Amino acid sequence: MASFSELAAVLDIVDPSLLLFRLRLERCRGCPGRQLEALWRAYLASFVLNLPSTNALVRRLEDDSALRVLCGFSEKLPHRTTFNRFIQRLSHFPVLVEIALANLTEEIRELLPDFGRVLAVDSTTVRTHGNPNRKVLSDPEASWTAKNSPRSKGKDGKEWHYGYKVHAVCDADYGLPVGLITTTAKRNDSPWLPRVIEHSKAFLPWLKPGAVIADRGYDAESNSCYLYENGVAAIIHIRETRKSKGKGEVHSLDGRPICMGGQPMEFIETNIYKGHRYTCPAGGCDLRDSMSTGIRHCDFETWEHPSSNLRFFSWIPRHTKTWKDLYAKRQSIERMFKGMKQSRRLEGHCVRGLRQIRLHALMSTISFQATALVKIGTGQEADMRWMVRRVV
Numbered sequence: 001m002a003s004f005s006e007l008a009a010v011l012d013i014v015d016p017s018l019l020l021f022r023l024r025l026e027r028c029r030g031c032p033g034r035q036l037e038a039l040w041r042a043y044l045a046s047f048v049l050n051l052p053s054t055n056a057l058v059r060r061l062e063d064d065s066a067l068r069v070l071c072g073f074s075e076k077l078p079h080r081t082t083f084n085r086f087i088q089r090l091s092h093f094p095v096l097v098e099i100a101l102a103n104l105t106e107e108i109r110e111l112l113p114d115f116g117r118v119l120a121v122d123s124t125t126v127r128t129h130g131n132p133n134r135k136v137l138s139d140p141e142a143s144w145t146a147k148n149s150p151r152s153k154g155k156d157g158k159e160w161h162y163g164y165k166v167h168a169v170c171d172a173d174y175g176l177p178v179g180l181i182t183t184t185a186k187r188n189d190s191p192w193l194p195r196v197i198e199h200s201k202a203f204l205p206w207l208k209p210g211a212v213i214a215d216r217g218y219d220a221e222s223n224s225c226y227l228y229e230n231g232v233a234a235i236i237h238i239r240e241t242r243k244s245k246g247k248g249e250v251h252s253l254d255g256r257p258i259c260m261g262g263q264p265m266e267f268i269e270t271n272i273y274k275g276h277r278y279t280c281p282a283g284g285c286d287l288r289d290s291m292s293t294g295i296r297h298c299d300f301e302t303w304e305h306p307s308s309n310l311r312f313f314s315w316i317p318r319h320t321k322t323w324k325d326l327y328a329k330r331q332s333i334e335r336m337f338k339g340m341k342q343s344r345r346l347e348g349h350c351v352r353g354l355r356q357i358r359l360h361a362l363m364s365t366i367s368f369q370a371t372a373l374v375k376i377g378t379g380q381e382a383d384m385r386w387m388v389r390r391v392v
């Protein structure tokens, strides 16, 4: 739980001026312009304080005069419906909320110069408040998705979620958000890798990652192609297919070519023109050729250029320690999602509909990012990465 001084610092570090300017242009009944900033601060505080709903926020404000003052409510506290109406209106301007997030990310980048160098991509589900079991669906935009889970109690070994999916990019060294897109839950993850990276670049034009890490759900020719063409090393786990389990595959799952004798070949060196050199581990296996009963030898060595098979090859070969160390950083995004769910209200809401969930996910991300920025900015000379990991 955030301390009061930390909460105050978080509320001050987020700049909502563009958003409030836009909202002031269309004053509506019951939402006085001079209270807009206080409503914004209270809404943001509800994420930092990890409150489960807007009702909980209003109750907290009624009981906590210090919080009321911190948010800037000088007069009577607005009615609960005013808060809901404010959130409704805010959800019409997601781009302006994303700009507020991008401003925070920009500040983080100034403090952490290598921020955005290694990225991790993944998705997480966010429930809807709508009920899937009604005859008339209360949230027609929500949908079901299944995830393989060893912890699942169901017969199919799957965990089912109803609602939405947040596709996100984070910095894999610091575990901090870079960008996100919210969709209905049933969307397949794979096509969202280039989209969420391009979406992040639109808000952060300086973003030029050297490597992108993703699990096997993102293993696709199109993703490898996209990353290769952008000069980014793809650190993506290979999806095991029936074909790759059987014989006749020309590459092992760790991306090494297989020689004619069926052995995964040994990596020797990398040449920027020719690619990676591999040799047969047995020094050229002997093969008895059934047609002529003669003895053939397999190729002693082969060159594999990354562009010849983008899914398997990369300038950082899969079987190297560098590749494995990078892949291990994928945990950063899982940790980020966990932090947002456990302490930044990502699942704590009573809203439904894509637009509302999109705003909710953005606010959770903003509060996460702002807390990190406050912690980094207070400049304790401790190991920055270690500190950031413990932010939330």
Ligand SMILES: [Zn+2]
Binding pocket: 259, 260, 261, 262, 263, 280, 281, 282, 283, 284, 285, 298, 299
């Ligand atoms: Zn061989």
